[in-house]
Amino acid sequence: MIRGSTCFASILAVLAFFTWLADAAPVRAIEIQRVKSPGGIEAWLVRDTSVPILSIEFSFRGGRTFDPLDKSGLSNLLSGLLDEGAGTLDSKAFQTELENKSIQMSFGAGRDAFSGSLKTLNEHRSRAIELLSLALTEPRFDKEPVERMRQQALVALKRGTTNPDYIAGRTWATAVFGNHPYSRPSLGNEKSLQAITRKDLLKVIKERFARNLLIVGVTGDITPAKLGPLLDQAFGGLPERTELHTIPEVEPNLSGDTYVVELDVPQSAIRFGQTGLKRNHPDWYTSLVMNYVLGSGSFSSRLFTEVRDKRGLAYSVGAGLSPMRYTALISGHAGTNNENVADSLKIIQTEWHRMRKGGVSANELAHAKSYLTGSFPLRLSSTDRIARTLVAIQYHDLGIDYISKRSSYINAVTQDDIANLAQHLLDPDALTFVIVGKPKGVSATAPAPKI
Template sequence: MIRAALSLFFAVLAVPAQAIEIQEVTSPGGITAWLVQDDSIPFVAVEFDFKGGASLDAPDKRGAINLMTATLEEGAGKRDSVAFAQAAEDLGARFSFDVSDDVLTVGMRALTQNRDETAALLAEALTQPRFDDAAVERVRAQVQAIIRSQETDPQAIAAKEMARQAWGDHPYATSINGTAESVAALSRQDLVAAKNRVLARDRVVVGAAGDITPEELGMLVDTVLGGLPEQGTAPLPEPADLQLTGGVTVIDWDSPQTVVSFAGPGLPIDDPDYFAAYVANHILGGGGFSSRLMTEIREKRGLTYGVGTGLATGLYGQTWQGGMSGSNATTGQAVDLIRQEWDRMAQGVSDAELADAKTYLTGAYPLRFDGNGAIAGILAGMQINGFPIDYVDTRNAKVEAVTAQDVQRVAGRLLKSDRLRFVLVGRPEGIAATDPALTEVLPVE
């Protein structure tokens, strides 16, 4: 969940400083889409984002939406998986289907000359998926392989334990993949039910970029989405209450290194202090080799190859978090330094640190903003996050407006080391668990 939330927000923050013209389009069927029109090449990209994502799994059906999403391209209507793939190839079209805790994303890439046929084919995938036994079993096996792999991955083990402690009985607390048992039990009916919980017109946003007019986009949107139900069969998730407490959890793992995961309270994107936190995070641990944590832990002491932090801005819950790995023998020292730097942010930042952070955050042109596909994703992400349509024109000004006092204030509000939860997977030295150490690793959910 955390990686997905970070990637979604960073993709939105990737919009460059120069203005781009975004048009708001309303389809004849009443669906809103945002468009950046560009007829320089005969190609269009469209992204459809459905709010709720895998958090809309039914009780006791964890993993159903993930499995359903991965099977949407495995045949639709009269076409089995092979025929569907051949039809897309014949059109020169590309489809993508992905899901996170917050959003189910459907992507479409089409040549202008085949745009209408591509939209019709995608509509079949969304409204008439076959869920053939052979295809479902093939995808199910792939998911089960991922689950087995995570059971022996210290990073996944740490993430699982952190999520369990952070989110209680909210879907954020468990993996979108489900468990080996829950995935094995899913039937075709469960996949149909999962589709109806999330794929509906009342929870979709649309972003498009390329060779298409507003009128043509409106018709395309209705072609793709018009056959979906107006409302999903499940309500959108409730906000998650962060349940993390400060302390240390140790999961015994036979390795010369310890994986260190840490997290504390974050804040939502619409919080007035968000951009101050965004700048503060860059200075603390988000700025690579220029960050304080990298300077203290790697550059000065060589305790890790890399350490970083990020603002995990899920739609329904947020954390300020980070991670690293290092030798068992020096883990205690590294954790002490993380705590010290966490608290030191509230003492303020230098003019040079602030200026360097703002220069980077306003001046860097992220790789994600590269072509129509990336633009379509950014437009959809802006809507998911509730940004106004002029966000691309105002974003840099918001970063530039952050003062040293703003950074100090938000750090004093959120960056308190006694609220940090550390999850250590390994056999760390120089630090003790503040709750019973976990000597048996449970399967990753």
């Protein structure tokens, strides 16, 4: 949940005006520095003196996957409460400090990591760091904000019961991941949310927030010498080590079934997919280029061209790589009128067959490489985006020189590489579909799991 001043964007806009020409020019080489604090906390830093801003992004390995079965939704609830009062500051006082000093602070609970973000003007960075430290080490979890956030989650769950996209996502996760923690809803369910106590929230802080699980990326107008003590101030109060319990790998249930959830709506929500590659697989960049052509290339992908552009069957369609800690998928989505579902599914399967049999053309390969290398600098267009990229690079162990080498990895992919990978990886017969709506001409091959 994002917090902070409503005037912060205005301040940034004024500052950005003076650096507009620089931002419009080609992205300069980014120098990443390893910084180790006096207390031994490491961060990667990209120094940017163009504006007096500090952005800190961080994550702890181990996300909502580690929530207890009967307390699903715990991490998500926690992410909305860490800035709702800490130390001697209750919720109102804490939020007032953020607002008055134009400090942005937010937290998020992903499947495999719990993340945090802090963005502040340099003149307030000392206090901002103090507030972050309090949020991580002395959260209050007072009754009023806990119940308020719990009710927000319960309302969101209730809205989801009539939302085709939400139902499709939940049904997909349950069908594919079975009893594995990946199948659990990020928001939890009504019973689990009602069961979460203040003690449960404090237990997460104690058992999962530790320096050995911490990854930090920093961008802004600060020197390594000044950053070191700030790292200790922000994170030095955390335990030095903790050990997470073991989560098993999961073999997704992707046997080519079609699951249909009847819902009286004019348009169906579709989820589909098959097994993919983890981020550390040697063929990752080949799969990245291949999938851009197949499904992730927005308006230029084969799925978009064949399903929407040429035939007008769907208002949205695409597929992307979904690498996770304990498995990996190629997962896709589509949205279409009930009458067009059957034809849409046939074309998706046809395109899977076509890629497997014929790979990509020289023009498709060149376009994919051009986009994937040329669009990457957009991820580095602000201090917080750069800091998030630094965290991601560390999380996936890509190396401190990744930014400078990424283009070479993509440009090294050949048509033969894609042809070989497509033959071994893509399996049209294993494509598994979840459809929520009243699709015409589509029959379920297996009963949809309850969610």
